[in-house]
Amino acid sequence: MPKKGNRKRLKFKAGDVCSESVTVADYADADPAVVKSGRVKKAVVNAVEKEVKLLCGLEASQGAVEEVLSSAATVTADALDSSDDLDPEEDGESESKLARKKKNKRRKESTDGQEYPVDIWLVLSSYIRPEDVCKFALICKNAWTVTCTAAFWTRLYRRHYRIDADLPFRLQPDSVAKMRCLRARVIRSLFHLYEPFDLRVSKIPALPESTPTALLNSKCLLFWVRKVTGTRPDALWEFNFKFLKEVRSKNGSTKSLRMPSRYEDVHTNADSDCYILQVTTLNFIFTPIVMGMTLTLFTINVSTDMRHHRVRLVFQDSPLHRGKKRGDQGGTQVVLDPVQSVKLMDWWHPQYPSSPYT
Template sequence: MPKKGNRKRLKFRSGDICSESVTVADFANADPAVVKSGRVKKAVANAVEKEVKLLCGLEASQGSLQEVFSSVSSLTGDALESSDDLDPGEDGVNEPKEARKKKNKRRKECSECSDGEDYTVDIWLVLASYIRPEDVCTFALICRNAWTVTCTAAFWTRLYKRHYSLDAYLPFRLQPDSIARKRCLRARVIRSLFHLYEPFSSRVSLSPALPESPHTTLLNSKCLLFWVNKVVGTRPEPMWEFNFKFVKPAMRCKAGSATRGLLLPRQYEEVHANPDSDCYLLQVTTLNFIFTSIVMGMTLSLFNINVNADMRHHRVCLVFQDAPLQQGRRKGEQGGTQVVLDPVHSVRLMDWWHPQYPSSPYT
């Protein structure tokens, strides 16, 4: 039986740790050779906590990370110590010699490949309280457990509560009572952030009325809905909004290729449900009412914005096909239904998270 006292450990000096030399990434991928038992030193936990609070400006909860680190690390240390008590010769006594050699070789390869500690989801859930909304994607790419945290309902609920304020204007569907529902929770929180979070709301306010170049995003998209609204403003004559709701075509995988993306945990599928995830809304405002053809269920093959004949306003041309445009054929080779809107006051293409995007019954 190997003795525990014979294990060599590197000496740890608290003076070597400071908020500048320790980062969250270094702590997540800590080298087990530094402390073989897996225990996190108090100075390391305090340094990480101090760095996180300095980076985030104490926006999130003021809870200490020391208790979480110490509890999880103690469990890891106990597991490692219990594994050291096992005699290597006792494992596989009745196995053939070649099988034992292969097993020992695999263990050696695994020990060489493991260059970090695998911490539980609880630690990443605590760290998620300090993540800004625009850094959620970066946080989810750290490791699998960090990604799992971003799938939970607790993560999105806390993110909403951190930025919610009573004096902020929110639609009824984005009020705290609606956030309590689990279905489509992620979509509702993201839409709420475009009302509550200033960096997100500024993106919407800075978008131009007329895009600089035609949108190729809508090509081969299917028109689901089409409706017209009358807009009464400062002008003596009303304007008209022509709304086209499109859905992007489904991605086709090549024959023999398999997607290896991460699958959502089954218990969090309702949290990430979003019926409008692949939808866009094209809103064209015209100065006059224009009679158009019915294009619902048709596929958009051409979208152009140019100056009209009098050189005073813009003109929008939409061409729809009964079926998606075939590859290898030019757009002009196939006929279709043409919709011309002239004169045009503004053109806007809105994603599902846009504040003015029409909501569905669930979102």
């Protein structure tokens, strides 16, 4: 038998434990000091005995259960009786030490975790829906690394590809097999192949209400005019403005994962953070050159004939600072009137003009 001085007393009250409070946590997350010493609280033993009887219906045959539990109760009682002679001060110190150990253990368990190899995440990625790719990549670094690989995007394309699907030539399997711009091609193809994405595009209005605000401080990268042929005697004209979204500076404390160099071709996208503003007019209108300039004002009003729209865009050489207003003077103005339709398309939109580089 070990000496009494080497034992530490753990106080408890029988009323603190009842049959309703017995959980797996009492054993899975038990105090290491209690497990090491081999002690089992008597109140816990009684609660477990009552719980077993209620769950298993052993009221009629209590022999085997009572024999096992009574032996555990006897051992517990002997262990507790042997530690009754300890001083209260020593008992209080031991309780504070145990509480400190528990707190440190919980803190360590909350920070430490199991790290699984990339192969496991690659297998799990085969069951991820397209709309959950972002959530999957945010789980851990290895999951994010999987979403950077060509294998991930190739499998995602093959899972949803259909032979009878009406896909542009640049989104056919032969084109998607190329490594460069693979991610952009797969995302564009999903808006043709994946029904939830197709429905999402159909619900987007031609011109969202936030368009005038979203376009502010966007840089015009490209501008072209195209004649639209149709059944009307007077052909329509499309004025296309390619804008680069305003990229706001992030806080210096924000850290971003660096893309592995071997996956840079997969994630290359010349149209990233770009969208097209497409304005269709009833006739050709002479417009000044605005490429390289920043859009500072965008308004849509009713045309003079009260049947169409009137679009007005003001471009400046420098962007507009946040919180400051700038007058219309000193900038380049583009007025399109009468306007039949206005569309704003992001780079993944099915009607986004194709580029030879994507």
